[in-house]
Amino acid sequence: MHLIETRDLCHVYPGNVRGLDRVNFIAPRNARIAVIGANGAGKSTLFKHFNGILQPTSGTILIRGEPITRENVKEVRKFVGVVFQNPDDQIFSPTVEQDVAFGPMNLGLDGETVRHRVEEALRVVGITHLRNRVPHHLSGGEKKRVAIAGIIAMEPQVLVLDEPTAGLDPAGVRDLVDFVNSLARRFGMTVIYSTHDVSLVPEMADIVYVMDKGRIVASGTCREVFVQHEMLASVRLEVPVIPRLIGALRQEGVGISMAYTFDEAKNAFLEAFGRRG
Ligand SMILES: Nc1ncnc2c1ncn2[C@@H]1O[C@H](COP(=O)(O)OP(=O)(O)OP(=O)(O)O)[C@@H](O)[C@H]1O
Numbered sequence: 001m002h003l004i005e006t007r008d009l010c011h012v013y014p015g016n017v018r019g020l021d022r023v024n025f026i027a028p029r030n031a032r033i034a035v036i037g038a039n040g041a042g043k044s045t046l047f048k049h050f051n052g053i054l055q056p057t058s059g060t061i062l063i064r065g066e067p068i069t070r071e072n073v074k075e076v077r078k079f080v081g082v083v084f085q086n087p088d089d090q091i092f093s094p095t096v097e098q099d100v101a102f103g104p105m106n107l108g109l110d111g112e113t114v115r116h117r118v119e120e121a122l123r124v125v126g127i128t129h130l131r132n133r134v135p136h137h138l139s140g141g142e143k144k145r146v147a148i149a150g151i152i153a154m155e156p157q158v159l160v161l162d163e164p165t166a167g168l169d170p171a172g173v174r175d176l177v178d179f180v181n182s183l184a185r186r187f188g189m190t191v192i193y194s195t196h197d198v199s200l201v202p203e204m205a206d207i208v209y210v211m212d213k214g215r216i217v218a219s220g221t222c223r224e225v226f227v228q229h230e231m232l233a234s235v236r237l238e239v240p241v242i243p244r245l246i247g248a249l250r251q252e253g254v255g256i257s258m259a260y261t262f263d264e265a266k267n268a269f270l271e272a273f274g275r276r277g
């Protein structure tokens with residue numbers, strides 16, 4: 001049984017705007033899943049179905065094999081934590097600490113457990129120093145981290161992050177990549193995220209879904225998806241810089257192995273050209 005599965009999921013917004021068109025999406029256990037697609041492709045709409053914020057116009061969404069109902073939606077939200085694209089939609093308490101405590105308190109956990117989870121979430125996301133600040137006066141990237149901490153503190157099995165790197169500084173992006181990878185590796189969590197930064201995807205995805213106009217137009221491993229140059233260009237995306245560069249060198253007849261991540265590329269270059277000196 002998959003953690004999340006959609007079958008021919010369609011969503012039509014008022015005004016007959018098609019948000020999702022027959023989407024078949026599967027989130028297996030312990031996977032890092034990237035959803036990429038141009039503005040308006042349907043990523044946020046899909047994510048809002050994962051915890052019952054939106055309901056299908058037609059088709060089905062199953063969480064651990066069960067449709068979302070009014071009776072189980074609270075359980076579903078414990079299991080699937082969604083961090084929205086705009087942190088202002090998610091932050092409303094007078095202090096950062098209270099904001100992060102809101103979710104675990106609503107789960108009915110005792111005070112000691114809540115305090116422990118808040119500490120841990122603030123630490124993991126690197127915002128312990130912001131704990132007494134007013135969330136609405138924080139910078140965009142700081143707010144984003146507060147929203148992530150609030151969801152992490154609920155310890156969901158599936159973490160959904162809509163554009164988590166948007167607005168983060170370079171060190172913040174690096175931290176986020178490490179954080180996502182460690183959640184999957186250390187806690188066996190499934191992480192689903194959207195991004196426009198395709199170069200990050202090989203560093204933090206086992207499975208990639210490509211969306212366009214509400215549909216899933218390709219899916220597979222990075223290797224399977226990022227060889228489809230024309231398809232990616234046709235949906236306003238591009239091949240990440242590392243496979244693009246190495247692919248171009250190979251086209252020129254350079255004997256170098258294909259690579260997708262920074263480390264793979266480093267090894268491929270060393271293997272092809274040797275160490276100097
Ligand atoms: N509340 C709404 N009412 C009507 N149409 C909507 C609504 N929300 C989204 N849409 C439309 O649904 C489509 C998909 O939007 P969605 O926000 O899911 O795209 P996205 O892939 O998340 O884009 P982005 O990369 O800009 O975040 C777009 O055409 C959008 O205009």
Ligand SMILES: [Mg+2]
Pocket residue numbers: 043044045085162
């Ligand atoms: Mg979006």
